[in-house]
Amino acid sequence: MTDQGRQDQAVIVDRGYRHYEGERTGRSGAMRAIVREGFRRVIGLRRKTKHKLFPWSLIVLALAVMLIVVAIAWVSSTTVGPEATEELIPRYAGYFDFISVVALLFTAYCGPQLLVPDRTHGVLNVYFSRPLSVTDYLVAKGGAYAAVIYSYWLVPQLLLHLGLAALSPAGFIAYLGDTTDILWKVPLAATVYFALHASLIFLASSFINRVGAATAAFVAGVYGLNLVALFFQEAVSAPAARWATLVALEQHPRHIRDWIFDRSSDVVIPAQAGFGPGVSLAVVCGVVTVSVGLVWWRYRRLA
Numbered sequence: 458m459t460d461q462g463r464q465d466q467a468v469i470v471d472r473g474y475r476h477y478e479g480e481r482t483g484r485s486g487a488m489r490a491i492v493r494e495g496f497r498r499v500i501g502l503r504r505k506t507k508h509k510l511f512p513w514s515l516i517v518l519a520l521a522v523m524l525i526v527v528a529i530a531w532v533s534s535t536t537v538g539p540e541a542t543e544e545l546i547p548r549y550a551g552y553f554d555f556i557s558v559v560a561l562l563f564t565a566y567c568g569p570q571l572l573v574p575d576r577t578h579g580v581l582n583v584y585f586s587r588p589l590s591v592t593d594y595l596v597a598k599g600g601a602y603a604a605v606i607y608s609y610w611l612v613p614q615l616l617l618h619l620g621l622a623a624l625s626p627a628g629f630i631a632y633l634g635d636t637t638d639i640l641w642k643v644p645l646a647a648t649v650y651f652a653l654h655a656s657l658i659f660l661a662s663s664f665i666n667r668v669g670a671a672t673a674a675f676v677a678g679v680y681g682l683n684l685v686a687l688f689f690q691e692a693v694s695a696p697a698a699r700w701a702t703l704v705a706l707e708q709h710p711r712h713i714r715d716w717i718f719d720r721s722s723d724v725v726i727p728a729q730a731g732f733g734p735g736v737s738l739a740v741v742c743g744v745v746t747v748s749v750g751l752v753w754w755r756y757r758r759l760a
Contacts, residue, residue, distance in 0.1 A: 484588045488597040491584075495601025498574075499567045515563045516609065522555050523613040527620035549643050550718035552617060553650070553711070560609060561654065561679065561707070567605055568658030569671040571598050577666055581759055591756045595659075602655055610647040618643075646714040653710055653741050656748035663755045679707045686726050702730040706744060709737035 496502075500516075501509030575581055584594055618639060625632035658675050665671040686705035689698045705726040715722040716734035723729070727737055 484593060487584075487589050488593055488600070491594065491597035492600040492604065495571050495598060496604050499570050499601070499605050511566060512563070515559055515566075518559055519556055519609060519613050520616070522559075523552070523617045523620070526552065526555070526617060527624070530621060531624055548621070549614060549617065549639055550646070550714060550720055552614060553646060553714055556610075556613070557650075557711070560606075560650065561676070563609055564606065564654040564658050565672040565675045567602055568655070568662045568675070569665075569668040571602055572659065572662040573666060573668045573671060576759065581756075585760050591753065591760050595753065595756060599655065599659070602659075603651065606651055606655070607647065610650065611644065614643045614647075642717050646710075646717050649713045649717075649738075649741060650710045652745050653706060656745040657706070659752050660748040663752045682706055683708065683726070690726060690730060699730040699732075702726050703732065703736070703740055706740070709740050712737040713741070 498504070500512050575584070585591070589597075618633075618636070622629045622632040622636075627635070657679070658671075661675045661678070662671045665674055682704045686702040686708070689701035708726045712722050712725045712727050712732075713734050714720075715725065715728075722734070727740075
């Protein structure tokens with residue numbers, strides 16, 4: 458067909474285009490949308506069942522641990538008495554120990570789900586074509602991560618608090634009044650875990666372009682560094698070897714948590730090497746600072 462024939466067959470269709478007349482939420486609205494979308498993505502809302510299975514299994518496991526602790530507290534209080542129950546049953550600080558491994562897996566799942574698909578699916582340019590800076594994007598992704606992880610740490614702790622209050626011989630209201638310190642100790646301890654784990658998983662997810670590989674690198678790195686610290690602690694007798702125990706990054710939130718709850722830290726690797734909670738806090742702050750800088754640098758290059 459000639460060019461003239463093609464021009465004769467051309468049809469102009471009026472699609473009724475009109476300008477958008479709704480509210481323009483701008484930068485803050487775009488950040489809120491990223492937070493909502495990230496939260497839904499991580500826990501599998503509006504996604505297929507296979508995307509819900511792993512996160513909801515971990516959520517159910519966290520709640521099951523809480524129910525088991527409350528059930529043991531109830532049985533113990535009726536058999537050995539409330540005084541013995543205080544010694545037998547792990548409370549708020551102990552719950553962190555019970556759930557820390559599961560929470561680490563949940564962290565390893567969440568971070569790559571938030572960051573990796575945006576790069577591999579090529580949608581970063583769409584985000585940055587709107588009134589969003591790199592900092593805005595990362596803050597919004599961090600907000601989505603915080604919404605999920607804080608819920609994972611704090612909701613079971615709140616239910617545990619209410620359960621123990623209901624079982625208290627002093628009465629529900631009296632127990633709540635006597636344990637008001639829990640209202641700041643638990644969130645503060647959760648923040649320490651959140652800060653360290655978020656910085657490390659975001660660092661891995663920023664430089665590794667496969668979700669599974671980023672998850673594996675995070676888990677292997679955390680537990681691998683624990684093994685390195687244990688090796689230097691047990692097998693190397695040089696005085697300077699104690700400083701190598703500081704690479705046990707996963708141990709530092711536990712050390713700080715024990716300090717917050719005024720508990721003994723005898724089983725924590727940095728404490729066994731003679732370091733106080735202030736050193737662990739400095740290590741956490743240092744890791745967070747370096748990780749945030751590297752993640753920001755990485756996305757500045759991608760923008």
